[in-house]
Amino acid sequence: MSTHVDHKGKYFTDVINKELVHAIIQTLTVRVEGDIYVRPGERLKDELNRTDKFIAVTDAVVFNARGEVLYKSSFMSVNLDQVIWVSPKNDEFH
Numbered sequence: 001m002s003t004h005v006d007h008k009g010k011y012f013t014d015v016i017n018k019e020l021v022h023a024i025i026q027t028l029t030v031r032v033e034g035d036i037y038v039r040p041g042e043r044l045k046d047e048l049n050r051t052d053k054f055i056a057v058t059d060a061v062v063f064n065a066r067g068e069v070l071y072k073s074s075f076m077s078v079n080l081d082q083v084i085w086v087s088p089k090n091d092e093f094h
Helices: 044-048
Strands: 003-005 011-013 019-027 031-038 054-063 069-079 083-088
Touching: 019 054, 031 044, 031 069, 044 083
Parallel strands: none
Antiparallel strands: 003 011, 019 031, 019 083, 031 054, 054 069
16 A cells, blocks of 8 residues: 655645445346445445446355345446346344
């Protein structure tokens, strides 16, 4: 990690603080459940609306249309062009 100080004494680092959101992502062919990180005070929608083409998902589990687990990964990058919908996962409804 590097730290830079501007002429006014303000510190800048390469680290961006983010908050964990457990999410469900429906793509054209599979459902992905995992963790997405968003900047503090922002919504999941704000993270999806950034100019990045992919969104990082950690602790990802991929399900087929029948709900069967196809794949598990500690990290996955999902192409936003393939996403139908995204929702925060709410354990209350499971």
